[in-house]
Amino acid sequence: MNLTQHLIALSEAPGISGYEGPVRAILQAAWEGLADEMSVDRLGTLVATKVGSGTEPRPRILVTAHMDEIGLMVKAIEDGFLHVTGVGGVDPRVLPNQPVIVHGERPLPALIATRPPHVLPKDQRDKHQYISQLRVDTGLPAREVEKLVRIGDPVTFDQKAVMLGDDILSGKSLDNRASCAALTLILEALQTRSHQWDVLCAATVMEEVELQGGETIGWHTQPDIALVLDTTFATGNGVGEDEGFKLGDGPAIIVGPNTHPRLLDMIRCETDAIECSLHMEPAAGTSGTEGWAIQISRDGIPTAVLDVPIRNMHSPVEVVALKDIERLVRLVVEFIMGLDDETLDKLSLDYEE
Ligand SMILES: [Zn+2]
CATH class of the missing domain: 2.40.30.40 (Peptidase M42, domain 2)
Incomplete structure:
Protein backbone atom coordinates (compact mmCIF):
# COMPACT_ATOMS: atom_id res chain seq x y z
CA MET A 1 0.00 0.00 0.00
CA ASN A 2 1.37 3.40 -0.96
CA LEU A 3 1.01 5.46 2.22
CA THR A 4 0.82 8.82 0.42
CA GLN A 5 -1.94 7.76 -1.97
CA HIS A 6 -3.87 5.91 0.74
CA LEU A 7 -3.73 8.82 3.17
CA ILE A 8 -4.74 11.33 0.47
CA ALA A 9 -7.82 9.21 -0.32
CA LEU A 10 -8.68 8.91 3.38
CA SER A 11 -8.11 12.62 4.01
CA GLU A 12 -10.36 13.74 1.16
CA ALA A 13 -13.21 11.33 1.99
CA PRO A 14 -16.12 12.95 3.85
CA GLY A 15 -17.03 11.41 7.21
CA ILE A 16 -18.22 13.56 10.10
CA SER A 17 -19.16 11.77 13.30
CA GLY A 18 -22.06 9.40 12.64
CA TYR A 19 -21.61 9.57 8.84
CA GLU A 20 -18.35 7.70 8.38
CA GLY A 21 -19.54 5.48 5.48
CA PRO A 22 -17.22 6.78 2.72
CA VAL A 23 -14.12 6.42 4.95
CA ARG A 24 -15.17 2.95 6.05
CA ALA A 25 -15.58 1.91 2.39
CA ILE A 26 -11.98 2.94 1.58
CA LEU A 27 -10.66 1.02 4.58
CA GLN A 28 -12.81 -2.02 3.82
CA ALA A 29 -11.40 -2.16 0.30
CA ALA A 30 -7.83 -1.73 1.59
CA TRP A 31 -8.20 -4.34 4.34
CA GLU A 32 -9.84 -6.96 2.12
CA GLY A 33 -7.22 -9.67 1.75
CA LEU A 34 -5.20 -8.44 4.75
CA ALA A 35 -7.65 -9.73 7.40
CA ASP A 36 -8.86 -13.22 8.29
CA GLU A 37 -12.23 -11.76 9.27
CA MET A 38 -13.82 -8.37 8.86
CA SER A 39 -17.06 -7.00 10.29
CA VAL A 40 -18.93 -3.77 10.90
CA ASP A 41 -20.55 -3.35 14.29
CA ARG A 42 -24.00 -1.87 14.83
CA LEU A 43 -22.71 1.70 15.15
CA GLY A 44 -20.46 1.46 12.09
CA THR A 45 -17.04 0.65 13.53
CA LEU A 46 -14.99 -1.52 11.15
CA VAL A 47 -13.04 -4.39 12.74
CA ALA A 48 -10.47 -6.56 10.99
CA THR A 49 -9.08 -9.63 12.74
CA LYS A 50 -5.71 -11.15 11.95
CA VAL A 51 -5.53 -14.54 13.65
CA GLY A 52 -2.37 -15.31 15.61
CA SER A 53 -0.24 -18.47 15.63
CA GLY A 54 -0.48 -19.16 19.38
CA THR A 55 -2.52 -21.98 20.89
CA GLU A 56 -6.18 -21.36 21.68
CA PRO A 57 -7.62 -19.63 23.54
CA ARG A 58 -5.36 -16.89 22.20
CA PRO A 59 -5.13 -13.52 23.93
CA ARG A 60 -6.17 -10.56 21.80
CA ILE A 61 -4.87 -7.08 21.23
CA LEU A 62 -7.16 -4.36 19.91
CA VAL A 63 -5.59 -1.48 17.97
CA THR A 64 -7.98 1.40 17.26
CA ALA A 65 -8.04 4.66 15.32
CA HIS A 66 -11.12 6.85 14.99
CA MET A 67 -12.16 7.51 11.40
CA ASP A 68 -14.66 10.34 11.94
CA GLU A 69 -13.81 14.00 11.39
CA ILE A 70 -15.10 17.31 12.67
CA GLY A 71 -17.46 19.28 10.41
CA ASP A 158 -13.99 20.37 0.55
CA GLN A 159 -10.23 20.30 0.80
CA LYS A 160 -7.75 18.60 -1.49
CA ALA A 161 -4.73 17.08 0.24
CA VAL A 162 -1.41 18.61 -0.84
CA MET A 163 2.16 17.32 -0.51
CA LEU A 164 4.45 19.99 0.95
CA GLY A 165 7.91 18.76 0.03
CA ASP A 166 8.74 15.04 -0.01
CA ASP A 167 7.44 13.90 3.34
CA ILE A 168 4.87 16.39 4.58
CA LEU A 169 1.19 16.09 3.73
CA SER A 170 -1.42 18.76 4.36
CA GLY A 171 -5.16 18.19 4.27
CA LYS A 172 -8.34 17.92 6.26
CA SER A 173 -9.09 15.21 8.83
CA LEU A 174 -5.49 14.00 9.20
CA ASP A 175 -6.76 13.79 12.78
CA ASN A 176 -7.27 10.89 12.64
CA ARG A 177 -7.01 9.48 9.13
CA ALA A 178 -3.23 9.47 9.69
CA SER A 179 -3.82 6.72 12.26
CA CYS A 180 -6.38 4.95 10.04
CA ALA A 181 -3.65 4.72 7.38
CA ALA A 182 -1.35 3.38 10.10
CA LEU A 183 -3.85 0.56 10.79
CA THR A 184 -3.70 -0.45 7.11
CA LEU A 185 0.10 -0.53 7.19
CA ILE A 186 0.05 -2.55 10.43
CA LEU A 187 -2.26 -5.16 8.87
CA GLU A 188 -0.03 -5.23 5.83
CA ALA A 189 3.14 -5.70 7.89
CA LEU A 190 1.53 -8.59 9.79
CA GLN A 191 1.13 -10.56 6.53
CA THR A 192 4.78 -11.54 6.54
CA ARG A 193 5.40 -11.72 10.30
CA SER A 194 4.38 -14.48 12.68
CA HIS A 195 2.52 -13.18 15.72
CA GLN A 196 1.14 -15.31 18.54
CA TRP A 197 -1.79 -13.15 19.63
CA ASP A 198 -4.90 -12.37 17.62
CA VAL A 199 -4.77 -8.78 16.38
CA LEU A 200 -7.96 -6.76 15.99
CA CYS A 201 -7.69 -3.49 14.10
CA ALA A 202 -10.69 -1.18 14.50
CA ALA A 203 -11.55 2.05 12.69
CA THR A 204 -14.02 3.55 15.11
CA VAL A 205 -16.92 5.99 14.77
CA MET A 206 -17.98 9.14 16.63
CA GLU A 207 -14.80 9.89 18.59
CA GLU A 208 -15.05 13.61 17.95
CA VAL A 209 -18.40 13.85 19.69
CA GLU A 210 -18.37 11.56 22.73
CA LEU A 211 -16.02 8.59 22.10
CA GLN A 212 -18.98 6.27 21.40
CA GLY A 213 -17.22 4.00 18.88
CA GLY A 214 -14.31 3.37 21.21
CA GLU A 215 -16.55 2.71 24.17
CA THR A 216 -18.67 0.14 22.34
CA ILE A 217 -15.85 -1.67 20.50
CA GLY A 218 -13.92 -2.05 23.76
CA TRP A 219 -16.95 -3.62 25.40
CA HIS A 220 -17.79 -5.79 22.41
CA THR A 221 -14.34 -7.22 21.64
CA GLN A 222 -13.13 -7.39 25.24
CA PRO A 223 -9.43 -7.47 24.33
CA ASP A 224 -6.59 -8.24 26.75
CA ILE A 225 -4.71 -5.10 25.66
CA ALA A 226 -5.78 -2.03 23.70
CA LEU A 227 -3.58 0.42 21.82
CA VAL A 228 -5.25 3.65 20.75
CA LEU A 229 -3.68 5.59 17.87
CA ASP A 230 -4.48 9.29 17.53
CA THR A 231 -2.84 12.65 16.91
CA THR A 232 -1.28 15.29 19.12
CA PHE A 233 0.04 18.84 18.62
CA ALA A 234 3.19 19.55 16.66
CA THR A 235 5.33 22.38 18.02
CA GLY A 236 5.93 25.72 16.33
CA ASN A 237 3.74 28.67 15.38
CA GLY A 238 2.71 29.29 18.95
CA VAL A 239 2.67 25.69 20.19
CA GLY A 240 5.42 25.43 22.80
CA GLU A 241 7.84 22.60 23.58
CA ASP A 242 5.78 21.83 26.67
CA GLU A 243 2.59 21.56 24.58
CA GLY A 244 3.63 19.35 21.69
CA PHE A 245 6.30 17.49 19.72
CA LYS A 246 8.40 18.34 16.71
CA LEU A 247 6.91 17.38 13.37
CA GLY A 248 8.93 14.56 11.81
CA ASP A 249 10.63 13.66 15.07
CA GLY A 250 8.58 10.55 15.86
CA PRO A 251 5.43 9.56 17.75
CA ALA A 252 4.54 10.15 21.40
CA ILE A 253 2.94 8.02 24.08
CA ILE A 254 0.55 9.32 26.71
CA VAL A 255 2.00 9.02 30.19
CA GLY A 256 -0.52 9.18 33.01
CA PRO A 257 -3.61 7.30 34.14
CA ASN A 258 -4.81 6.63 30.57
CA THR A 259 -1.75 4.50 29.77
CA HIS A 260 -1.22 1.32 31.80
CA PRO A 261 2.19 1.57 33.52
CA ARG A 262 3.28 -1.96 32.55
CA LEU A 263 2.27 -1.36 28.95
CA LEU A 264 4.25 1.86 28.96
CA ASP A 265 7.34 -0.09 30.10
CA MET A 266 6.81 -2.75 27.43
CA ILE A 267 6.32 -0.27 24.58
CA ARG A 268 9.33 1.76 25.68
CA CYS A 269 11.45 -1.36 25.13
CA GLU A 270 10.53 -1.41 21.43
CA THR A 271 11.95 1.96 20.50
CA ASP A 272 14.79 0.36 18.50
CA ALA A 273 12.10 0.06 15.81
CA ILE A 274 11.90 3.80 15.29
CA GLU A 275 15.51 5.11 15.21
CA CYS A 276 14.44 8.01 17.43
CA SER A 277 13.14 8.33 20.94
CA LEU A 278 9.50 7.74 21.78
CA HIS A 279 8.32 11.03 23.22
CA MET A 280 6.55 11.06 26.59
CA GLU A 281 3.32 13.05 26.59
CA PRO A 282 2.12 13.68 30.13
CA ALA A 283 -1.66 13.72 30.63
CA ALA A 284 -2.59 14.01 34.27
CA GLY A 285 -6.22 13.11 33.56
CA THR A 286 -8.04 12.20 30.37
CA SER A 287 -5.94 11.97 27.21
CA GLY A 288 -8.92 13.36 25.30
CA THR A 289 -8.86 10.26 23.11
CA GLU A 290 -11.06 7.19 22.90
CA GLY A 291 -8.43 5.47 25.04
CA TRP A 292 -10.30 7.10 27.92
CA ALA A 293 -13.48 5.19 27.04
CA ILE A 294 -11.85 1.91 26.05
CA GLN A 295 -9.82 1.70 29.25
CA ILE A 296 -12.95 1.42 31.40
CA SER A 297 -14.88 -1.07 29.25
CA ARG A 298 -16.24 -4.02 31.25
CA ASP A 299 -13.80 -4.65 34.12
CA GLY A 300 -11.05 -2.54 32.60
CA ILE A 301 -8.69 -3.00 29.64
CA PRO A 302 -4.95 -2.25 29.97
CA THR A 303 -4.65 0.54 27.41
CA ALA A 304 -1.92 2.72 25.93
CA VAL A 305 -2.43 5.82 23.79
CA LEU A 306 0.08 6.63 21.04
CA ASP A 307 0.03 9.87 19.06
CA VAL A 308 1.39 11.30 15.83
CA PRO A 309 2.12 15.06 15.97
CA ILE A 310 0.22 17.28 13.52
CA ARG A 311 0.12 21.02 12.91
CA ASN A 312 -3.04 23.12 12.70
CA MET A 313 -5.19 20.56 14.52
CA HIS A 314 -8.92 20.78 13.86
CA SER A 315 -8.49 22.90 10.75
CA PRO A 316 -8.95 21.96 7.05
CA VAL A 317 -5.18 22.17 6.58
CA GLU A 318 -3.72 19.84 9.17
CA VAL A 319 -0.10 18.86 8.49
CA VAL A 320 1.60 15.53 9.16
CA ALA A 321 5.04 14.01 8.46
CA LEU A 322 4.60 10.66 6.72
CA LYS A 323 7.71 9.26 8.43
CA ASP A 324 6.03 9.76 11.81
CA ILE A 325 3.18 7.49 10.67
CA GLU A 326 5.67 4.90 9.39
CA ARG A 327 7.51 4.97 12.73
CA LEU A 328 4.28 4.51 14.65
CA VAL A 329 3.53 1.48 12.46
CA ARG A 330 6.95 -0.07 13.10
CA LEU A 331 6.65 0.51 16.83
CA VAL A 332 3.21 -1.11 17.05
CA VAL A 333 4.23 -4.05 14.85
CA GLU A 334 7.33 -4.77 16.96
CA PHE A 335 5.23 -4.57 20.10
CA ILE A 336 2.75 -7.07 18.63
CA MET A 337 5.64 -9.41 17.72
CA GLY A 338 6.74 -9.40 21.34
CA LEU A 339 3.36 -10.53 22.71
CA ASP A 340 3.63 -14.10 24.02
CA ASP A 341 2.41 -16.51 26.71
CA GLU A 342 4.00 -14.48 29.47
CA THR A 343 2.76 -11.05 28.50
CA LEU A 344 -0.46 -11.26 30.49
CA ASP A 345 1.45 -12.18 33.66
CA LYS A 346 3.86 -9.34 33.08
CA LEU A 347 0.96 -6.92 32.76
CA SER A 348 -0.14 -7.70 36.29
CA LEU A 349 0.69 -4.89 38.66
CA ASP A 350 1.89 -7.56 41.17
CA TYR A 351 4.41 -8.98 38.69
CA GLU A 352 8.03 -8.91 39.72
CA GLU A 353 10.88 -9.57 37.30
ZN1 LIG B 1 -8.41 12.54 17.04
Whole structure:
Protein backbone atom coordinates (compact mmCIF):
# COMPACT_ATOMS: atom_id res chain seq x y z
CA MET A 1 0.00 0.00 0.00
CA ASN A 2 1.37 3.40 -0.96
CA LEU A 3 1.01 5.46 2.22
CA THR A 4 0.82 8.82 0.42
CA GLN A 5 -1.94 7.76 -1.97
CA HIS A 6 -3.87 5.91 0.74
CA LEU A 7 -3.73 8.82 3.17
CA ILE A 8 -4.74 11.33 0.47
CA ALA A 9 -7.82 9.21 -0.32
CA LEU A 10 -8.68 8.91 3.38
CA SER A 11 -8.11 12.62 4.01
CA GLU A 12 -10.36 13.74 1.16
CA ALA A 13 -13.21 11.33 1.99
CA PRO A 14 -16.12 12.95 3.85
CA GLY A 15 -17.03 11.41 7.21
CA ILE A 16 -18.22 13.56 10.10
CA SER A 17 -19.16 11.77 13.30
CA GLY A 18 -22.06 9.40 12.64
CA TYR A 19 -21.61 9.57 8.84
CA GLU A 20 -18.35 7.70 8.38
CA GLY A 21 -19.54 5.48 5.48
CA PRO A 22 -17.22 6.78 2.72
CA VAL A 23 -14.12 6.42 4.95
CA ARG A 24 -15.17 2.95 6.05
CA ALA A 25 -15.58 1.91 2.39
CA ILE A 26 -11.98 2.94 1.58
CA LEU A 27 -10.66 1.02 4.58
CA GLN A 28 -12.81 -2.02 3.82
CA ALA A 29 -11.40 -2.16 0.30
CA ALA A 30 -7.83 -1.73 1.59
CA TRP A 31 -8.20 -4.34 4.34
CA GLU A 32 -9.84 -6.96 2.12
CA GLY A 33 -7.22 -9.67 1.75
CA LEU A 34 -5.20 -8.44 4.75
CA ALA A 35 -7.65 -9.73 7.40
CA ASP A 36 -8.86 -13.22 8.29
CA GLU A 37 -12.23 -11.76 9.27
CA MET A 38 -13.82 -8.37 8.86
CA SER A 39 -17.06 -7.00 10.29
CA VAL A 40 -18.93 -3.77 10.90
CA ASP A 41 -20.55 -3.35 14.29
CA ARG A 42 -24.00 -1.87 14.83
CA LEU A 43 -22.71 1.70 15.15
CA GLY A 44 -20.46 1.46 12.09
CA THR A 45 -17.04 0.65 13.53
CA LEU A 46 -14.99 -1.52 11.15
CA VAL A 47 -13.04 -4.39 12.74
CA ALA A 48 -10.47 -6.56 10.99
CA THR A 49 -9.08 -9.63 12.74
CA LYS A 50 -5.71 -11.15 11.95
CA VAL A 51 -5.53 -14.54 13.65
CA GLY A 52 -2.37 -15.31 15.61
CA SER A 53 -0.24 -18.47 15.63
CA GLY A 54 -0.48 -19.16 19.38
CA THR A 55 -2.52 -21.98 20.89
CA GLU A 56 -6.18 -21.36 21.68
CA PRO A 57 -7.62 -19.63 23.54
CA ARG A 58 -5.36 -16.89 22.20
CA PRO A 59 -5.13 -13.52 23.93
CA ARG A 60 -6.17 -10.56 21.80
CA ILE A 61 -4.87 -7.08 21.23
CA LEU A 62 -7.16 -4.36 19.91
CA VAL A 63 -5.59 -1.48 17.97
CA THR A 64 -7.98 1.40 17.26
CA ALA A 65 -8.04 4.66 15.32
CA HIS A 66 -11.12 6.85 14.99
CA MET A 67 -12.16 7.51 11.40
CA ASP A 68 -14.66 10.34 11.94
CA GLU A 69 -13.81 14.00 11.39
CA ILE A 70 -15.10 17.31 12.67
CA GLY A 71 -17.46 19.28 10.41
CA LEU A 72 -20.83 20.98 10.23
CA MET A 73 -24.51 20.15 10.05
CA VAL A 74 -27.40 22.09 8.51
CA LYS A 75 -29.44 23.73 11.24
CA ALA A 76 -31.86 25.94 9.29
CA ILE A 77 -32.48 27.20 5.76
CA GLU A 78 -33.16 30.90 5.19
CA ASP A 79 -33.65 32.36 1.70
CA GLY A 80 -31.46 29.62 0.25
CA PHE A 81 -28.62 30.22 2.72
CA LEU A 82 -27.87 27.48 5.25
CA HIS A 83 -27.40 28.03 8.96
CA VAL A 84 -25.03 25.42 10.39
CA THR A 85 -23.86 24.04 13.70
CA GLY A 86 -20.51 22.43 14.54
CA VAL A 87 -20.00 18.66 14.85
CA GLY A 88 -17.06 18.05 17.19
CA GLY A 89 -14.53 20.70 18.15
CA VAL A 90 -14.87 23.03 15.14
CA ASP A 91 -12.85 26.25 15.33
CA PRO A 92 -14.97 29.12 13.96
CA ARG A 93 -11.81 31.13 13.13
CA VAL A 94 -10.95 28.79 10.23
CA LEU A 95 -14.41 28.64 8.65
CA PRO A 96 -15.00 31.87 6.67
CA ASN A 97 -14.70 31.43 2.87
CA GLN A 98 -13.88 27.75 3.22
CA PRO A 99 -15.17 25.54 0.37
CA VAL A 100 -17.48 22.81 1.69
CA ILE A 101 -19.72 20.03 0.40
CA VAL A 102 -23.33 19.92 1.54
CA HIS A 103 -24.41 16.28 1.62
CA GLY A 104 -27.99 16.83 0.55
CA GLU A 105 -30.10 14.87 -1.95
CA ARG A 106 -26.80 14.88 -3.89
CA PRO A 107 -23.39 16.33 -2.89
CA LEU A 108 -23.58 20.09 -3.46
CA PRO A 109 -20.41 22.18 -3.77
CA ALA A 110 -20.75 25.24 -1.56
CA LEU A 111 -18.77 27.70 0.52
CA ILE A 112 -19.00 29.45 3.81
CA ALA A 113 -20.03 32.98 2.92
CA THR A 114 -18.77 36.16 4.54
CA ARG A 115 -20.13 39.68 4.55
CA PRO A 116 -18.00 42.11 2.54
CA PRO A 117 -15.84 44.27 4.82
CA HIS A 118 -17.49 47.36 3.30
CA VAL A 119 -20.83 46.59 4.91
CA LEU A 120 -19.49 45.42 8.27
CA PRO A 121 -19.92 47.84 11.15
CA LYS A 122 -16.46 49.17 12.12
CA ASP A 123 -16.43 47.50 15.53
CA GLN A 124 -16.91 44.05 13.92
CA ARG A 125 -14.15 44.18 11.29
CA ASP A 126 -11.39 42.68 13.42
CA LYS A 127 -13.56 40.12 15.17
CA HIS A 128 -14.20 36.52 14.21
CA GLN A 129 -17.78 35.38 13.86
CA TYR A 130 -19.53 32.63 15.76
CA ILE A 131 -20.64 29.55 13.80
CA SER A 132 -24.25 30.62 14.34
CA GLN A 133 -23.52 33.85 12.40
CA LEU A 134 -21.99 32.12 9.37
CA ARG A 135 -24.03 31.06 6.31
CA VAL A 136 -23.32 28.34 3.75
CA ASP A 137 -23.96 29.34 0.15
CA THR A 138 -24.62 26.68 -2.51
CA GLY A 139 -25.20 29.32 -5.18
CA LEU A 140 -28.50 27.64 -6.03
CA PRO A 141 -31.91 29.36 -6.11
CA ALA A 142 -33.72 29.22 -2.76
CA ARG A 143 -36.46 26.93 -4.13
CA GLU A 144 -33.91 24.39 -5.32
CA VAL A 145 -32.06 24.48 -2.01
CA GLU A 146 -35.35 23.72 -0.23
CA LYS A 147 -35.76 20.67 -2.48
CA LEU A 148 -32.21 19.32 -2.17
CA VAL A 149 -31.19 20.09 1.41
CA ARG A 150 -32.76 18.93 4.67
CA ILE A 151 -32.18 20.03 8.22
CA GLY A 152 -29.51 17.74 9.66
CA ASP A 153 -27.62 17.14 6.42
CA PRO A 154 -23.85 16.90 6.99
CA VAL A 155 -21.51 19.58 5.65
CA THR A 156 -17.84 18.66 5.23
CA PHE A 157 -14.71 20.60 4.27
CA ASP A 158 -13.99 20.37 0.55
CA GLN A 159 -10.23 20.30 0.80
CA LYS A 160 -7.75 18.60 -1.49
CA ALA A 161 -4.73 17.08 0.24
CA VAL A 162 -1.41 18.61 -0.84
CA MET A 163 2.16 17.32 -0.51
CA LEU A 164 4.45 19.99 0.95
CA GLY A 165 7.91 18.76 0.03
CA ASP A 166 8.74 15.04 -0.01
CA ASP A 167 7.44 13.90 3.34
CA ILE A 168 4.87 16.39 4.58
CA LEU A 169 1.19 16.09 3.73
CA SER A 170 -1.42 18.76 4.36
CA GLY A 171 -5.16 18.19 4.27
CA LYS A 172 -8.34 17.92 6.26
CA SER A 173 -9.09 15.21 8.83
CA LEU A 174 -5.49 14.00 9.20
CA ASP A 175 -6.76 13.79 12.78
CA ASN A 176 -7.27 10.89 12.64
CA ARG A 177 -7.01 9.48 9.13
CA ALA A 178 -3.23 9.47 9.69
CA SER A 179 -3.82 6.72 12.26
CA CYS A 180 -6.38 4.95 10.04
CA ALA A 181 -3.65 4.72 7.38
CA ALA A 182 -1.35 3.38 10.10
CA LEU A 183 -3.85 0.56 10.79
CA THR A 184 -3.70 -0.45 7.11
CA LEU A 185 0.10 -0.53 7.19
CA ILE A 186 0.05 -2.55 10.43
CA LEU A 187 -2.26 -5.16 8.87
CA GLU A 188 -0.03 -5.23 5.83
CA ALA A 189 3.14 -5.70 7.89
CA LEU A 190 1.53 -8.59 9.79
CA GLN A 191 1.13 -10.56 6.53
CA THR A 192 4.78 -11.54 6.54
CA ARG A 193 5.40 -11.72 10.30
CA SER A 194 4.38 -14.48 12.68
CA HIS A 195 2.52 -13.18 15.72
CA GLN A 196 1.14 -15.31 18.54
CA TRP A 197 -1.79 -13.15 19.63
CA ASP A 198 -4.90 -12.37 17.62
CA VAL A 199 -4.77 -8.78 16.38
CA LEU A 200 -7.96 -6.76 15.99
CA CYS A 201 -7.69 -3.49 14.10
CA ALA A 202 -10.69 -1.18 14.50
CA ALA A 203 -11.55 2.05 12.69
CA THR A 204 -14.02 3.55 15.11
CA VAL A 205 -16.92 5.99 14.77
CA MET A 206 -17.98 9.14 16.63
CA GLU A 207 -14.80 9.89 18.59
CA GLU A 208 -15.05 13.61 17.95
CA VAL A 209 -18.40 13.85 19.69
CA GLU A 210 -18.37 11.56 22.73
CA LEU A 211 -16.02 8.59 22.10
CA GLN A 212 -18.98 6.27 21.40
CA GLY A 213 -17.22 4.00 18.88
CA GLY A 214 -14.31 3.37 21.21
CA GLU A 215 -16.55 2.71 24.17
CA THR A 216 -18.67 0.14 22.34
CA ILE A 217 -15.85 -1.67 20.50
CA GLY A 218 -13.92 -2.05 23.76
CA TRP A 219 -16.95 -3.62 25.40
CA HIS A 220 -17.79 -5.79 22.41
CA THR A 221 -14.34 -7.22 21.64
CA GLN A 222 -13.13 -7.39 25.24
CA PRO A 223 -9.43 -7.47 24.33
CA ASP A 224 -6.59 -8.24 26.75
CA ILE A 225 -4.71 -5.10 25.66
CA ALA A 226 -5.78 -2.03 23.70
CA LEU A 227 -3.58 0.42 21.82
CA VAL A 228 -5.25 3.65 20.75
CA LEU A 229 -3.68 5.59 17.87
CA ASP A 230 -4.48 9.29 17.53
CA THR A 231 -2.84 12.65 16.91
CA THR A 232 -1.28 15.29 19.12
CA PHE A 233 0.04 18.84 18.62
CA ALA A 234 3.19 19.55 16.66
CA THR A 235 5.33 22.38 18.02
CA GLY A 236 5.93 25.72 16.33
CA ASN A 237 3.74 28.67 15.38
CA GLY A 238 2.71 29.29 18.95
CA VAL A 239 2.67 25.69 20.19
CA GLY A 240 5.42 25.43 22.80
CA GLU A 241 7.84 22.60 23.58
CA ASP A 242 5.78 21.83 26.67
CA GLU A 243 2.59 21.56 24.58
CA GLY A 244 3.63 19.35 21.69
CA PHE A 245 6.30 17.49 19.72
CA LYS A 246 8.40 18.34 16.71
CA LEU A 247 6.91 17.38 13.37
CA GLY A 248 8.93 14.56 11.81
CA ASP A 249 10.63 13.66 15.07
CA GLY A 250 8.58 10.55 15.86
CA PRO A 251 5.43 9.56 17.75
CA ALA A 252 4.54 10.15 21.40
CA ILE A 253 2.94 8.02 24.08
CA ILE A 254 0.55 9.32 26.71
CA VAL A 255 2.00 9.02 30.19
CA GLY A 256 -0.52 9.18 33.01
CA PRO A 257 -3.61 7.30 34.14
CA ASN A 258 -4.81 6.63 30.57
CA THR A 259 -1.75 4.50 29.77
CA HIS A 260 -1.22 1.32 31.80
CA PRO A 261 2.19 1.57 33.52
CA ARG A 262 3.28 -1.96 32.55
CA LEU A 263 2.27 -1.36 28.95
CA LEU A 264 4.25 1.86 28.96
CA ASP A 265 7.34 -0.09 30.10
CA MET A 266 6.81 -2.75 27.43
CA ILE A 267 6.32 -0.27 24.58
CA ARG A 268 9.33 1.76 25.68
CA CYS A 269 11.45 -1.36 25.13
CA GLU A 270 10.53 -1.41 21.43
CA THR A 271 11.95 1.96 20.50
CA ASP A 272 14.79 0.36 18.50
CA ALA A 273 12.10 0.06 15.81
CA ILE A 274 11.90 3.80 15.29
CA GLU A 275 15.51 5.11 15.21
CA CYS A 276 14.44 8.01 17.43
CA SER A 277 13.14 8.33 20.94
CA LEU A 278 9.50 7.74 21.78
CA HIS A 279 8.32 11.03 23.22
CA MET A 280 6.55 11.06 26.59
CA GLU A 281 3.32 13.05 26.59
CA PRO A 282 2.12 13.68 30.13
CA ALA A 283 -1.66 13.72 30.63
CA ALA A 284 -2.59 14.01 34.27
CA GLY A 285 -6.22 13.11 33.56
CA THR A 286 -8.04 12.20 30.37
CA SER A 287 -5.94 11.97 27.21
CA GLY A 288 -8.92 13.36 25.30
CA THR A 289 -8.86 10.26 23.11
CA GLU A 290 -11.06 7.19 22.90
CA GLY A 291 -8.43 5.47 25.04
CA TRP A 292 -10.30 7.10 27.92
CA ALA A 293 -13.48 5.19 27.04
CA ILE A 294 -11.85 1.91 26.05
CA GLN A 295 -9.82 1.70 29.25
CA ILE A 296 -12.95 1.42 31.40
CA SER A 297 -14.88 -1.07 29.25
CA ARG A 298 -16.24 -4.02 31.25
CA ASP A 299 -13.80 -4.65 34.12
CA GLY A 300 -11.05 -2.54 32.60
CA ILE A 301 -8.69 -3.00 29.64
CA PRO A 302 -4.95 -2.25 29.97
CA THR A 303 -4.65 0.54 27.41
CA ALA A 304 -1.92 2.72 25.93
CA VAL A 305 -2.43 5.82 23.79
CA LEU A 306 0.08 6.63 21.04
CA ASP A 307 0.03 9.87 19.06
CA VAL A 308 1.39 11.30 15.83
CA PRO A 309 2.12 15.06 15.97
CA ILE A 310 0.22 17.28 13.52
CA ARG A 311 0.12 21.02 12.91
CA ASN A 312 -3.04 23.12 12.70
CA MET A 313 -5.19 20.56 14.52
CA HIS A 314 -8.92 20.78 13.86
CA SER A 315 -8.49 22.90 10.75
CA PRO A 316 -8.95 21.96 7.05
CA VAL A 317 -5.18 22.17 6.58
CA GLU A 318 -3.72 19.84 9.17
CA VAL A 319 -0.10 18.86 8.49
CA VAL A 320 1.60 15.53 9.16
CA ALA A 321 5.04 14.01 8.46
CA LEU A 322 4.60 10.66 6.72
CA LYS A 323 7.71 9.26 8.43
CA ASP A 324 6.03 9.76 11.81
CA ILE A 325 3.18 7.49 10.67
CA GLU A 326 5.67 4.90 9.39
CA ARG A 327 7.51 4.97 12.73
CA LEU A 328 4.28 4.51 14.65
CA VAL A 329 3.53 1.48 12.46
CA ARG A 330 6.95 -0.07 13.10
CA LEU A 331 6.65 0.51 16.83
CA VAL A 332 3.21 -1.11 17.05
CA VAL A 333 4.23 -4.05 14.85
CA GLU A 334 7.33 -4.77 16.96
CA PHE A 335 5.23 -4.57 20.10
CA ILE A 336 2.75 -7.07 18.63
CA MET A 337 5.64 -9.41 17.72
CA GLY A 338 6.74 -9.40 21.34
CA LEU A 339 3.36 -10.53 22.71
CA ASP A 340 3.63 -14.10 24.02
CA ASP A 341 2.41 -16.51 26.71
CA GLU A 342 4.00 -14.48 29.47
CA THR A 343 2.76 -11.05 28.50
CA LEU A 344 -0.46 -11.26 30.49
CA ASP A 345 1.45 -12.18 33.66
CA LYS A 346 3.86 -9.34 33.08
CA LEU A 347 0.96 -6.92 32.76
CA SER A 348 -0.14 -7.70 36.29
CA LEU A 349 0.69 -4.89 38.66
CA ASP A 350 1.89 -7.56 41.17
CA TYR A 351 4.41 -8.98 38.69
CA GLU A 352 8.03 -8.91 39.72
CA GLU A 353 10.88 -9.57 37.30
ZN1 LIG B 1 -8.41 12.54 17.04
